[in-house]
Amino acid sequence: MIIKYTNFSDGLHEFKLSESSKKLGLEDLFFGDIEVDCKMDKSPHQIVLDCSLTASTKYDCDRCAKETIKMVSNNFLLSFMFTKEKQESDNFNFKMLSPEEDKIDLSADAYEYAELALPMKKLCNEECKGLCPKCGRNLNEKFCNCDLTIENDIWAPLKSLKDKFNN
Numbered sequence: 729m730i731i732k733y734t735n736f737s738d739g740l741h742e743f744k745l746s747e748s749s750k751k752l753g754l755e756d757l758f759f760g761d762i763e764v765d766c767k768m769d770k771s772p773h774q775i776v777l778d779c780s781l782t783a784s785t786k787y788d789c790d791r792c793a794k795e796t797i798k799m800v801s802n803n804f805l806l807s808f809m810f811t812k813e814k815q816e817s818d819n820f821n822f823k824m825l826s827p828e829e830d831k832i833d834l835s836a837d838a839y840e841y842a843e844l845a846l847p848m849k850k851l852c853n854e855e856c857k858g859l860c861p862k863c864g865r866n867l868n869e870k871f872c873n874c875d876l877t878i879e880n881d882i883w884a885p886l887k888s889l890k891d892k893f894n895n
């Protein structure tokens with residue numbers, strides 16, 4: 729994901745970048761291309777990039793294990809300052825460009841912001857009912873008649889122990 733900024737005049741530019749998720753090292757969580765819509769504001773002193781990333785993710789639902797495909801997106805702003813000498817910046821969103829450079833590589837940024845776009849809870853649907861812990865049926869499709877109240881009774885072993893002593 730390279731922007732050869734020396735090809736652009738000062739002013740506003742809009743363009744789209746894309747790279748395969750595999751090439752970016754994101755193939756475990758994503759498939760297809762990672763796309764970034766860029767708005768670039770180039771001036772004699774700096775470049776500001778307003779980026780909007782979209783990607784397709786595939787995962788198994790945390791509750792029911794159903795394979796799920798979702799589009800995720802993320803926005804990020806990057807600024808680059810032209811400097812006379814080579815300088816390092818430890819700020820992820822603010823970087824330096826020395827005179828011997830002529831391009832910006834957005835691969836690391838795309839990687840980072842794609843990962844951040846993933847949901848914390850990976851569900852097929854916010855209302856996913858999951859699987860019955862007793863019979864394994866997918867409760868989104870059909871309810872089962874399992875009685876789960878006993879299964880969930882954390883005091884059951886204690887009660888049975890008490891019963892034994894009382895007999």
Ligand SMILES: [Zn+2]
Binds near residue numbers: 856858
């Ligand atoms: Zn689910």
Ligand SMILES: [Zn+2]
Binds near residue numbers: 860
């Ligand atoms: Zn069941």
